[in-house]
Amino acid sequence: MSATAMPRQHRRIEWRRVALHGGALAVLLVLLYPLAWLVATSFKPADEVLASLALLPSRLATENYGTAAEGIEGVTLLQLFGNSLTISLGAVLGNVLSCSLAAYAFARLRFTMRGPLFAFMIATIMLPHHAVLIPQYIVFNQLGMVNTFWPMVLPKFLATDAFFVFLIVQFMRGLPRELDEAAKIDGCGPFRIFARVVLPLTRPALITTAIFTFIWTWNDFFTQLIYLFEPEKYTLTLALRTFVDTSSQSAYGPMFAMSVFALLPIVLFFLAFQRLLVEGMANSGLKG
Amino acid sequence: MANTSTAPATSAAPAGTGPKADTTAGTGTKGPGRPPRRERQGAAWVFLSPWVLGASVLTLLPMAVSLYLSFTDYNLFDPPSWIGLRNYVQMFTEDPRLLRSIGNTLLYVLVAVPLQLALALAVALALKSMRRGRNFYRSAFYAPSLLGASMSIALVWRAIFNDGGTVDNLMSGLGFHIGGWVNQPGWALVSVALLTVWQFGAPMVIFLAGLQQIPQDLYEAAAVDGAGRWRQFASITLPMLSPVLFFNLVLQTIQAFQVFTPAFAVSGGRGGPADSTLFYTLYLYERGFTASHMGYASAMAWMLLLAIGIVTAVLFRTSRSWVFYANEEAG
Numbered sequence: 001m002s003a004t005a006m007p008r009q010h011r012r013i014e015w016r017r018v019a020l021h022g023g024a025l026a027v028l029l030v031l032l033y034p035l036a037w038l039v040a041t042s043f044k045p046a047d048e049v050l051a052s053l054a055l056l057p058s059r060l061a062t063e064n065y066g067t068a069a070e071g072i073e074g075v076t077l078l079q080l081f082g083n084s085l086t087i088s089l090g091a092v093l094g095n096v097l098s099c100s101l102a103a104y105a106f107a108r109l110r111f112t113m114r115g116p117l118f119a120f121m122i123a124t125i126m127l128p129h130h131a132v133l134i135p136q137y138i139v140f141n142q143l144g145m146v147n148t149f150w151p152m153v154l155p156k157f158l159a160t161d162a163f164f165v166f167l168i169v170q171f172m173r174g175l176p177r178e179l180d181e182a183a184k185i186d187g188c189g190p191f192r193i194f195a196r197v198v199l200p201l202t203r204p205a206l207i208t209t210a211i212f213t214f215i216w217t218w219n220d221f222f223t224q225l226i227y228l229f230e231p232e233k234y235t236l237t238l239a240l241r242t243f244v245d246t247s248s249q250s251a252y253g254p255m256f257a258m259s260v261f262a263l264l265p266i267v268l269f270f271l272a273f274q275r276l277l278v279e280g281m282a283n284s285g286l287k288g
Numbered sequence: 289m290a291n292t293s294t295a296p297a298t299s300a301a302p303a304g305t306g307p308k309a310d311t312t313a314g315t316g317t318k319g320p321g322r323p324p325r326r327e328r329q330g331a332a333w334v335f336l337s338p339w340v341l342g343a344s345v346l347t348l349l350p351m352a353v354s355l356y357l358s359f360t361d362y363n364l365f366d367p368p369s370w371i372g373l374r375n376y377v378q379m380f381t382e383d384p385r386l387l388r389s390i391g392n393t394l395l396y397v398l399v400a401v402p403l404q405l406a407l408a409l410a411v412a413l414a415l416k417s418m419r420r421g422r423n424f425y426r427s428a429f430y431a432p433s434l435l436g437a438s439m440s441i442a443l444v445w446r447a448i449f450n451d452g453g454t455v456d457n458l459m460s461g462l463g464f465h466i467g468g469w470v471n472q473p474g475w476a477l478v479s480v481a482l483l484t485v486w487q488f489g490a491p492m493v494i495f496l497a498g499l500q501q502i503p504q505d506l507y508e509a510a511a512v513d514g515a516g517r518w519r520q521f522a523s524i525t526l527p528m529l530s531p532v533l534f535f536n537l538v539l540q541t542i543q544a545f546q547v548f549t550p551a552f553a554v555s556g557g558r559g560g561p562a563d564s565t566l567f568y569t570l571y572l573y574e575r576g577f578t579a580s581h582m583g584y585a586s587a588m589a590w591m592l593l594l595a596i597g598i599v600t601a602v603l604f605r606t607s608r609s610w611v612f613y614a615n616e617e618a619g
Contacts, residue, residue, distance in 0.1 A: 020418050024425045027411065031432050031486065034444045037454065041447070102339035109332035121339070124347055126538075126600060128546050130572055131593040134357060134586050135350035138364070158342025165339065190331040219438045221549045226577055240439040244557050252447065259440035266434055274427040281430065281490055282497035
């Protein structure tokens with residue numbers, strides 16, 4: 001290749017990079033538009049929601065947030081937020097505890113039927129929730145747990161989110177076995193090995209599990225729709241549901257002000273842990 | 289799904305190291321206080337007990353009960369009465385709305401999943417060749433996958449695709465007057481599909497991770513042999529990426545079959561306009577929890593389970609001809 005060809009090739013690569021970044025920014029703009037729209041609309045006065053096509057409101061109509069704070073059906077926004085938080089934190093605790101226990105057994109201990117049970121556990125990742133929905137509802141109904149938070153939280157303490165068991169298993173398999181062996185020689189039983197050696201090292205996978213569980217539970221609509229029917233028990237998601245029937249434009253401001261609160265924890269979690277979340281997702285598709 | 293396809297292999301891997309540990313235990317019997325095998329098994333079952341309880345009481349048993357209920361007429365209050373195959377017969381002969389919901393769901397899966405995966409792959413390829421800013425875009429593009437499942441975004445979607453909403457205005461400006469997509473039977477489903485496509489970030493992240501695992505020297509060798517960029521894509525990238533593509537395809541298809549929240553929001557909870565967004569799960573919810581036909585809804589749930597099982601099995605079967613595992617050749 002002659003010396004004159006080099007700079008030209010270099011320039012071509014420069015153009016490619018500009019095009020790549022231009023394209024990526026364009027995609028970013030489209031992706032972010034609904035979010036910008038949501039925030040902007042939450043500050044729009046009622047008469048501007050449709051009349052004006054501008055994204056930015058002419059004045060900041062903070063009264064939408066005042067209306068949203070009053071909540072719905074006599075239940076304040078704070079209470080709705082608290083309900084969502086209680087359910088999500090309960091689910092996080094349950095998933096981290098039960099999934100790490102099960103994962104340790106699958107990753108490190110030997111027991112009869114481990115192969116078939118592991119295969120079954122993996123298969124339940126693909127099981128549609130609807131296949132168990134109605135009998136589960138009947139069980140929770142019999143236990144008097146309908147219209148309580150238990151149907152959202154209790155299953156998490158029983159490691160029903162197989163996806164996370166799998167995620168933690170994959171992570172634990174990456175830990176050197178020599179550590180277990182060394183602890184064993186030092187006289188540790190399986191419980192102490194788990195608590196003192198494996199669990200601390202598994203922290204990244206546990207944090208990923210915690211954050212994903214929080215976000216998915218916080219976002220969940222279907223389960224809450226089925227189990228919660230008294231306004232005092234409503235979550236933010238369910239409160240938003242009451243706006244689904246009334247699509248009148250005048251309710252737009254308060255509705256999207258409430259939506260902002262419903263998205264806020266997810267956005268904050270995402271900003272704080274985006275690297276962890278993205279890598280957790282990336283690892284789910286690859287062999288450990 | 290890569291999960292499942294690796295399940296036998298991965299579960300075999302520790303089993304392979306297991307005997308090794310056994311032999312060291314066997315030869316090194318001097319090691320004091322090595323607990324007997326049964327006791328070690330006991331420990332495993334203690335660790336496993338929450339999962340065993342959950343899997344039996346909240347998964348296996350409900351599946352069996354759901355199957356039983358699907359042969360009954362049950363309204364949650366009176367005891368179920370056995371009616372044999374009536375629910376299933378009714379589904380396919382006397383319930384046009386059910387057939388409609390199947391059609392809608394299939395159409396949605398066939399539109400949304402390929403579009404979403406194609407976009408995810410295209411963006412992953414673009415990001416891979418990017419030197420700076422890759423991690424930033426990767427994170428930013430992933431965000432909608434977390435937010436998009438929420439009721440908030442579903443409501444935003446309904447508003448911007450509504451009459452006078454942004455999309456409506458934009459299309460009118462371009463000379464295509466469609467009106468409010470969510471009010472038109474032909475377009476409401478498209479708006480829901482676009483919400484799914486908007487969440488291309490999750491499969492994109494997995495594609496990108498897969499792309500980064502492809503050894504660079506394969507490309508260098510191909511370049512030396514004079515392979516152009518398309519040739520490299522077709523002969524290296526696609527085959528090397530096929531397990532990841534398969535994983536994404538299975539995962540997204542299964543998820544798409546169960547879509548609920550956006551259809552609920554866009555249609556005001558009823559699957560409208562004119563049942564055009566009446567997805568299978570929405571109809572299942574309506575039959576079971578609004579109309580209290582729990583037996584019928586159970587039959588629907590089992591048909592869904594069956595459908596997902598069949599689709600997954602078909603995908604696995606066809607995957608043999610197009611999914612390439614690098615270690616197959618080595619092994």
